[in-house]
Amino acid sequence: MRFVHSTTRPSRKREDTVLSFIGRSVIQKTITLFFVSIVSFLIIHLAPGEPSQVDPLNPKFTPEMVERFRKEFHLDEPLHIQYTYFYRDLLTGKTVSWKDNQSVLGKIWERFLNSLPLFIVGTIITWTLSFPVGIRSAIFRGGLYDRNATFFSYLLISIPGFFFAYILIIFVVTQFHVPVIGLKTFGIGDAAWPRLFMDRVWHLLLPSILGATGGIAILSRYVRSQMLEVEGQDYVRTARAKGVPEEQVHYKHALRNALLPFVTMFGLILPGLIGGSVIIESIFSWPGMGRMAFEAILARDYPVILTVNFISAVLVLAGTFVSDLLYLVVDPRIRL
Amino acid sequence: MDNGKDILLSVQDLKVYFHLNQRLAQAVDGVSYEVRKGETVCLVGESGCGKTVSALTTLGLIPQPPGEIAGGQVLFKGQNLLDLGDDEMQKIRGNHIAMVFQEPMTSLNPVFTVGDQVQEAIMVHEKVSKTELRQRSVQLLEDVGLPAPEERLADYPHQLSGGQRQRVMIAMALACNPEVVIADEPTTALDVTIQAQILNLFGELQRERDLSLLYITHDLGVVANIADRIYIMYAGIIVEQGSAPEIFHDPRHPYTQGLLASLPNRAKRGARLHSIPGTVPDPAYKPGGCPFHPRCNLAIETCQSRFPEMCDYGNGHQSRCPVLYDGNG
Numbered sequence A: 001m002r003f004v005h006s007t008t009r010p011s012r013k014r015e016d017t018v019l020s021f022i023g024r025s026v027i028q029k030t031i032t033l034f035f036v037s038i039v040s041f042l043i044i045h046l047a048p049g050e051p052s053q054v055d056p057l058n059p060k061f062t063p064e065m066v067e068r069f070r071k072e073f074h075l076d077e078p079l080h081i082q083y084t085y086f087y088r089d090l091l092t093g094k095t096v097s098w099k100d101n102q103s104v105l106g107k108i109w110e111r112f113l114n115s116l117p118l119f120i121v122g123t124i125i126t127w128t129l130s131f132p133v134g135i136r137s138a139i140f141r142g143g144l145y146d147r148n149a150t151f152f153s154y155l156l157i158s159i160p161g162f163f164f165a166y167i168l169i170i171f172v173v174t175q176f177h178v179p180v181i182g183l184k185t186f187g188i189g190d191a192a193w194p195r196l197f198m199d200r201v202w203h204l205l206l207p208s209i210l211g212a213t214g215g216i217a218i219l220s221r222y223v224r225s226q227m228l229e230v231e232g233q234d235y236v237r238t239a240r241a242k243g244v245p246e247e248q249v250h251y252k253h254a255l256r257n258a259l260l261p262f263v264t265m266f267g268l269i270l271p272g273l274i275g276g277s278v279i280i281e282s283i284f285s286w287p288g289m290g291r292m293a294f295e296a297i298l299a300r301d302y303p304v305i306l307t308v309n310f311i312s313a314v315l316v317l318a319g320t321f322v323s324d325l326l327y328l329v330v331d332p333r334i335r336l
Numbered sequence B: 001m002d003n004g005k006d007i008l009l010s011v012q013d014l015k016v017y018f019h020l021n022q023r024l025a026q027a028v029d030g031v032s033y034e035v036r037k038g039e040t041v042c043l044v045g046e047s048g049c050g051k052t053v054s055a056l057t058t059l060g061l062i063p064q065p066p067g068e069i070a071g072g073q074v075l076f077k078g079q080n081l082l083d084l085g086d087d088e089m090q091k092i093r094g095n096h097i098a099m100v101f102q103e104p105m106t107s108l109n110p111v112f113t114v115g116d117q118v119q120e121a122i123m124v125h126e127k128v129s130k131t132e133l134r135q136r137s138v139q140l141l142e143d144v145g146l147p148a149p150e151e152r153l154a155d156y157p158h159q160l161s162g163g164q165r166q167r168v169m170i171a172m173a174l175a176c177n178p179e180v181v182i183a184d185e186p187t188t189a190l191d192v193t194i195q196a197q198i199l200n201l202f203g204e205l206q207r208e209r210d211l212s213l214l215y216i217t218h219d220l221g222v223v224a225n226i227a228d229r230i231y232i233m234y235a236g237i238i239v240e241q242g243s244a245p246e247i248f249h250d251p252r253h254p255y256t257q258g259l260l261a262s263l264p265n266r267a268k269r270g271a272r273l274h275s276i277p278g279t280v281p282d283p284a285y286k287p288g289g290c291p292f293h294p295r296c297n298l299a300i301e302t303c304q305s306r307f308p309e310m311c312d313y314g315n316g317h318q319s320r321c322p323v324l325y326d327g328n329g
């Protein structure tokens, strides 16, 4: 980051600085995006393997068909022409999958809607649990609570996700007798709405929890260490010396400072919107983004891969932009 | 002035130890000192001798663990602060005894404005209206000599210089008109010119407000103008105490004599500056007997084994060097 901690009085007004920061940032990020588009295009086209439709080893297609596909996909043209074709189509929304000739954006949108609940519930679980746990651990460092939290964090980090998933599935299925695989129970279509709703909740809960565990373990540790560091700062001692009650020393003076780095992280969860976990989606047969992208890579379905890639890049850049902006708002020391 | 009645703060035989991995660091090892009403008392000693620890203990700010208050009393108006619970201690901090710290650059909270922090110092102890809060904050900042105090309220600490930040710290310390102010090396981190300004400010404030000031420093030179009485501290104990003139003109401890001889304006022009050889012992590895003996040029055999008792020179002037005491009579 280009931030500096200023030691002198800023000469310009903060509002002006913010506006010029936004302007500069958008230009910079657009340029970055352009280079990302070139590099990802090159990597995907130069990587070993051929799209299955034009793979000479694929017994499904005759050489004539392969030739026709090559022409149709512009694979016979030089790379820079292919590049312009691809991004022209992408920007006008006309990209289609090579596998099934469907609109790529349509496909992604459908999968995105499937992944979204997982992402939202997982993120909410992660953030709402990690912070209280981490903060409490730091305040009562070395105590029973802290030691238990530490133990469970390392336990969760060291158990492989798929293993934990099967334990969870077996537990829930045998204890509560509810099916949990897929988006919803097969053939439940005409049940009454409360049952439908609960069915959805059960199906959503397990993969979300699973997706969140690793995050909780790592994030709560990070919150703890951040909080511990801040608790040792001189200004925390100053607050105590003023007679500020202990609660406020922790939750006002220390926490406000400990939270600063997490504001940055908040912007960085944006790219998670398009990610999705291949492993979790595979275990739970969840038709989400992660699996779609994985299958597209196996089939060398370039339009799908590149579109997902492009959207991720946009989200990453938007995420860092949001982070920078948030940092600017919450940390008075930041000068741009 | 010499009767015990107007003693505000009295530290009695205080012992503060730190439990390190294998060793016990006896940072403060039986320290006694008194601060009377309207008096400026200076606590002087080299870095690491336990000045900050003894000051923090009076406000209950020693982290336990690793710290442990192994003995002694901190009497404020006759009440032992070490017996108080958290809530009662909070009412003392900032309200009756306030502290200014060594590091102005890091002692203010970077995410709150100067106004927020000064006002908080008032609010935690007093219920006052918003307008009064603001008026008093501005007045405080003006009292400590901060230029354009009205505008400073909205500033963040990083927008101020070190000296200005220390003035804000002083303003916060004065916010609730405390009876005792402890200033822990308030000028050490500042430029020389600023040091003089802050020192003068303390002198003025003390006189105007009739404060009881406990001024901690490692530099005997700076206290000449403000100190009424001086305590010389070495390796966790008080080695000499007395009125400022007596300490400066009639020091009775080799350590005090060494400190005085190393003051620049005392050395003869052109002569090389004296300095005491060696360093303060680590509180986890203190020598037995007189803790000063490895560095003392008057040390005799018994100094290595016998802990020196306080020798009385009258008028409150006392020193922990029996060798000098016996030699003089």
Ligand SMILES: Nc1ncnc2c1ncn2[C@@H]1O[C@H](COP(=O)(O)OP(=O)(O)OP(=O)(O)O)[C@@H](O)[C@H]1O
Residues within 6 Å of the ligand: B018, B025, B027, B045, B046, B047, B048, B049, B050, B051, B052, B053, B054, B063, B066, B067, B102, B185, B218, B282, B283
């Ligand atoms: N929290 C702590 N944990 C362990 N040891 C400590 C702690 N605080 C202080 N000490 C030890 O106590 C001793 C005295 O420290 P103190 O800060 O009181 O010295 P000082 O006289 O204020 O020196 P300075 O001039 O450097 O501020 C030091 O050796 C230090 O290592």
Ligand code: SF4
Residues within 6 Å of the ligand: B253, B254, B255, B290, B291, B292, B293, B294, B296, B297, B298, B299, B300, B303, B308, B320, B321, B322, B323, B324
């Ligand atoms: S007691 Fe001995 S070692 Fe200690 S100061 Fe006196 S002469 Fe020096």
Ligand SMILES: [Mg+2]
Residues within 6 Å of the ligand: B051, B052, B053, B102, B184, B185
């Ligand atoms: Mg100190």
